[in-house]
Amino acid sequence: MRLLHYLRALRGIIVRELYRFVHQGGRFGAALVRPLVWLFIFAAGFRSTLGIAIIPPYETYILYEVYITPGLIGMIQLFNGMQSSLSMVYDREMGSMKTLLITPLPRWYLLTSKLVAGTLVSILQVYTFLAIAWLYQIQPPPIGYLTVLPALLLTGLMLGSLGLLLSSFIKQLENFAGVMNFVIFPMFFMSTALYPLWKIKESNELLYTLAEYNPFSQAVELIRFALYGQFNQYAFCYTLAALFGFLGLAIVGYNPSKGMMQRKGGA
Amino acid sequence: MTFVDSTALAVNDVSYAYGKKTALDRVSFVVRRGDCTILLGPNGAGKSTLFSLIIRLYDSPAGSILINGNDVRKKPSRALAEIGVVFQQSTLDLDLTVLQNLRYHASLHGVGGRLARARIREELQRQGMYERRHERVRQLNGGHRRRVEIARALLHQPSVLLLDEPTVGLDVPSRGAIVEYVHGLCMSEKIAVLWASHLIDEIYPSDRLIILHQGTIRAQGGVSDVLQATGAADIGDAFHILTREAM
Incomplete structure (x- = not known):
């Protein structure tokens, strides 16, 4: 019976997230328009400027659009993770986070369930993006669409747990703008999403080191390899470790006796 | 405080502070099944803090809170399964x-x-x-x-229903309907109700009262007990006396 309770709660949280996603049609549109603008405009413009050498997992010279597609998938998941974080801060201000936190199940389970629900939504967005990209002649091998799924699950969970962690520390909705400036943009631009590591190394050694240790870089690389049916072990381990680190801290952040909630005087 | 069978909620010596500011100071009371207990206090008395501790949004090592005998700190899932909550702000x-x-x-x-x-x-x-x-x-x-x-x-x-000022912002008929409905629940379903309020007209003569002010309980018992203890003519006066004296 207890197991059934856990499963019902997980299903309930996922269904609610999907309902919210469907009801907020604008959110789906915005989530898709952002990477598509990058793909159709930015990448097209930079195609001639940036030459990409043959680097794994690619076996031939590739167009810049092809190179940045995994980065844009990562971008979708990064924004989705931050969007979940934003909605959690909003839920906390509006009080609906309370209804989740007073559920008679362990808090780590409730938070993880919320994370899984957010990740599933991000995966739906990613596959829609990949379908549009396919029409734009960005066509990874068919098996890649299958092998990328577990990678997306892991990267979505990792980026979502970062959002969860941030939401446990952000007191008010207004503070969220800071997250955009200090987390999303540096994470995205200081990564392998837009340019390969060796290119960054050529221009700036410090930036190269930061990009290499940026968990978002490893998430993008995991997606890049998985999309071509390959497994990048280092990126997998790094992303997994980042997931446990962020999630562990987020759970502490939401713990009533140890976390920030009571110090803030809000729940 | 002894836990007896009819006790649905027992708050024992609970204290809580926001930094150095004491919000609750050694608060103790019980709510029995079928009791409608009104937690009466002015704004800032500590009502919402107390609710947050009961439902474990906050945590305090000082004192204990038992719901149907389950300590909210030691067995949070069991305790929370017994509680229904209506928050001050809509959470739908x-x-x-x-x-x-x-x-x-x-x-x-x-x-x-x-x-x-x-x-x-x-x-x-x-x-x-x-x-x-x-x-x-x-x-x-x-x-x-x-x-x-x-x-x-x-x-x-649930066996315990917590309502944190649920009628705030409602018109008179809506308020009346909710007050009547919840009192009916206590009678018919034998639910233990703890109702935080600062509105005197929500109190029925059969209710039990807890008057909280500046984090401490100033009086508790039946309506007649509180009137007798304060020598007041009605609850409005009693509330005024108890909260004024302490200032």
Whole structure:
């Protein structure tokens, strides 16, 4: 019976997230328009400027659009993770986070369930993006669409747990703008999403080191390899470790006796 | 304090502070099944803090809180399963329908399938809201939202119902309907109700009172006990005396 309770709660949280996603049609549109603008405009413009050498997992010279597609998938998941974080801060201000936190199940389970629900939504967005990209002649091998799924699950969970962690520390909705400036943009631009590591190394050694240790870089690389049916072990381990680190801290952040909630005087 | 069979909620010597500012100081009381207990106090008395400790949004090592004998710190899941809560601020998802909100709550409490459908139907019918189950919450007025929240709080058949100033912002008929309904619940369902309020007219003569001010309990007992202890003519006067003397 207890197991059934856990499963019902997980299903309930996922269904609610999907309902919210469907009801907020604008959110789906915005989530898709952002990477598509990058793909159709930015990448097209930079195609001639940036030459990409043959680097794994690619076996031939590739167009810049092809190179940045995994980065844009990562971008979708990064924004989705931050969007979940934003909605959690909003839920906390509006009080609906309370209804989740007073559920008679362990808090780590409730938070993880919320994370899984957010990740599933991000995966739906990613596959829609990949379908549009396919029409734009960005066509990874068919098996890649299958092998990328577990990678997306892991990267979505990792980026979502970062959002969860941030939401446990952000007191008010207004503070969220800071997250955009200090987390999303540096994470995205200081990564392998837009340019390969060796290119960054050529221009700036410090930036190269930061990009290499940026968990978002490893998430993008995991997606890049998985999309071509390959497994990048280092990126997998790094992303997994980042997931446990962020999630562990987020759970502490939401713990009533140890976390920030009571110090803030809000729940 | 001894835990007896009819005790649904026992708060024993609970203290809490925000930094150096004491919010609750050695608060103790019990709420028995079938009791409607009004937690009366001015704004800032510590009512919401006390509620947050009971439902474990906050945590305090000072004192203990037992719900049907389950310590909220040691057995939080068991304790929380026995509680239904209506928060001061609406916590319904505005973009979801009434039914979707209630299904979500039922699933969080492990109530599913046929039982969930039956419980949702029963509680919404009691509130006269069943016909409106497919409407989005955003379309409902404040009184109807409150009714849905009470239905939601009772879905999993808790033994303790906590209401944190649930009538704030409602018109007089909506307030009256909620006050009457909740008092009826105590009688018919033998639910233990703890109702935080600062509105004197929500009190019935049969209610038990806890008067909280500046984090301490100034008086508790039946309405007549409090009147006798303060020598006041009515609860309004008693409340005034108890909260004024302490200032």
